[in-house]
Amino acid sequence: MLGTMQFRTHLTASSLRNGITNPASFRAPPLPAIVRKSKSRSGWAAFSAADAPIATFGREERDDARDSISLPPGLRQEALPKHVAFIMDGNGRWAAERELPPSAGHQAGYKTLQLMVELSVKWGIRVLTVFAFSTENWLRPKLEVDFLMTLLETALKDNLQDFLREGIRICIIGDSSKLPKSVQEIAAKLEESTSNNSKLDLLVAISYSGRTDIVQACKKISQKVKNGVLKVEDIDESLVAQELETSCAALYPYPDLLIRTSGELRLSNFLLWEMAYTELYFAQSYWPDFGEKEFVEALFAFQRRQRRFGLRRQTIGVNQP
Amino acid sequence: MKMSAKMENALPPVSKYHQPLLLRLVLGLCWWMVHILFSIQHVVNQILQAVKSYFISILLVQRYWDLQLHKLRSLAIVVDSKEARNTLKVKKLLSWLSRIGVKYVTLYDMEGILKKSLAESQGDLPNGILHKDRMMIELLSFIDSKEGIAKAASFLCNKYLRDELGNCEGKDLSITESDISDTLNVIGFGGPEPDLLLVYGPVRCHLGFPAWRLRYTEIIHMGSLNSMKYGDILTALYEFSKKKQNYGT
Known part of the structure; x- marks a missing residue:
């Protein structure tokens, strides 16, 4: 002891x-x-x-609610984040350090993602948002982009049964029009098939940019104004928030905790609007090396940290349990 | 006699009674020792940090001589609203940044305490003015954040209604990132994207700093404003100068 x-x-x-x-x-x-x-x-x-x-x-x-969820010692269910976001950084550097091609890093990173989803379901985290592919990532070498698209397609295809069995609802956010047709079709099928699941919402950001999300929200609002559905005077920050893609996680659209791996200290255009009050945790390890121990450490840090929402807790739409 | 025998039986054996107490005391003692060890380690760390900070602040550590501030076009500082009431500390921080050679500083606190207090006492700021040749100081609060985006959306909608942008009825409305950036500037919610953001206070988040501006900003938590050190700022700026961003490519 x-x-x-x-x-x-x-x-x-x-x-x-x-x-x-x-x-x-x-x-x-x-x-x-x-x-x-x-x-x-x-x-x-x-x-x-x-x-x-x-x-x-x-x-x-222990009460019945706690019995159903097996948490690592020291983690308290009531103090766990409801929504965790991941910037899965460092696959390329992980591979380079081992003199492997970038594809090997992405493959290893995919295994880490599977583990994080598994642990999130096990520990009762309600929403997991992962930054799989940014709009800037399209500028990477064609070979790497093609591999990532193939990996993405395989991952979505192969895990459908697991998602259904585990009660995971999939939501793809980002500019899907740029994705290969086959990926678009599988993503749409997956979203439809898992739409009634409620144990974990898994938001996968593909071809995503925080700014572009704000732009498309403004576009939708403008369209509604043009169509006479809305008045200009009705436009406020809560209306913008409703039109953001993360609103598909209706209960907890704002991350409580962001974990970024590989020691970088920035948001990199990810969930800019949503992360105003998100606890930021920057882990030193590369994404493929980020395991259960590291996840537990991040959750411990979150548990200890003082969270403050200021005066506007009710109006800003921060996740309420 | 019988009564006393009954009473004797009622009392638990001495060893049974003392065992948990002894165990508790041993465990308690062990915990205290562990705690003391970690407290000593913590105190030693604090002393080492203070010494390091002191040496940096008097620039005895050679690597901090050249901070390559050309990379730092704009610096943002988020101060927890409770700590923002300590305007003397904030002014001291600004004078340090001015001395280091930072050209543009954006000061943010949620409740707008700095906006009120510093704007009123412009004369007390470094070099006497809020916006000056040597260092420009921009003051922001929560209303400059998400509200700004909502106002930009309203502005663009009004523009569409006046048919300045959406020429054809059937056509989809085209809004771009630059449209929103330009609109934010027009309506007074614009400003530079900070290269570095320093957070002062107990929180590890940016407390609603304008989202539009935070795309590639490096974020460093500096601890409490009350315990700020010149050396810590130099360290943060040095760490920033060593950072390399590849912007997703």
């Missing part, structure tokens, strides 16, 4: 270093009471660090 506590405290320090914080802002955990009375059957529980699990002597009583 002591080992667990030591490990947790180590996690605290290391995950803070991985976030966008400098070591100077790291705070040592508050001194806990040594023991406390708990609801465990044996009557006593040892106290660990602020966010650490309560290690009990004997089985702890």
Whole structure:
């Protein structure tokens, strides 16, 4: 048990270093009471660090809701983000360091994505948005772009049954008109087939740009004004938000946590509108190396961090549980 | 006699009673030791950081001499609204940035505290003015963010209704990124895209800084404004100068 506590405290320090914080802002955990009375059957529980699990002597009583979701020790269901966004960065550099072609990096990155989806379903995260391909990525070498499109097509095709079985709803966001016809067809079929699933919304951003999303929202609004459906006076920020592509995740359209891998510290034109109050977590590892341990560290960091929405919590449409 | 025997039976054996207590004390002691070790490590880290920051601030660390500020056309600073009330610290920060040679600074806090307090006391800012030759200071708040986009959309719709852009009835309306950028400038919500954004406060988010401007901005969390150090700013600017962006290609 002591080992667990030591490990947790180590996690605290290391995950803070991985976030966008400098070591100077790291705070040592508050001194806990040594023991406390708990609801465990044996009557006593040892106290660990602020966010650490309560290690009990004997089985702890848990409610039914918690029983259905098996979380790693120390993560609290109520403190988990409802919507997690990923910028899956570093596939190319991962491959280059191993003297492999970029395609090998993307293949390895795809495996990481599968793991993240699996863990999100397992831990009760409600929405997962992944930046699969940006509008700027079209400028990459044709060979790499073609490979990515083939990988995308294969991934969508091969996972349909898994999505249906696991209750995953797929939503493709971005300018799909630029995608190959075959990818467009599979994406449309997948969205339709999974539309009634509700365990996890998986938003896949392909040929996506945050600015372009805002532009198309303004276009839709203008069209509605032109058609007489809307008055110009009705236009406000909530109306713009409704027309954004992420509104397909109706319950939780705004990410609570953004994880970007490979140590880069920018949003790269991803979900610009939606990320005003998103906790930003920049992990050092490349995307193919980002595993369960790293995901848990990011979630621990999120759990600890102070979230502040300012005065406009109600009006800005921040995810409400 | 019988009563006392019954009472003796009712009491648990001494070892059974003391075992959990002993275990708790041992575990408690171990936890305290672990905590003390980490606290010592934390204090040592803090001291090392302070020493490093001091050496950087007096420019004894050679690599910080040339910051290559040509890459930094515009710097944005987001201050948590609670900390933004400390205008003395903000002014000190601005004077440091002016000394370093930063040309354009965008100051943002959600509630517009800086907008009110600094605009009122322009004379106290570095070199006496808000917009000056050496450093221009732009003050923003939450209303300059998403509201700006909504107003740009309204403006464009009005334009369409006056048929300045949508010439043909049947034609789809064409709005581009540059249309929105131009409109934001026209209606007073425009401005440069910051190359670097420094966040001061407990949060690890940009608190609603104008979304349109954040495409490729590097974001660094600086900790509390109250504990800001000149050396930390130099370090952040140095780290930024070493960054290479490939813009998705």
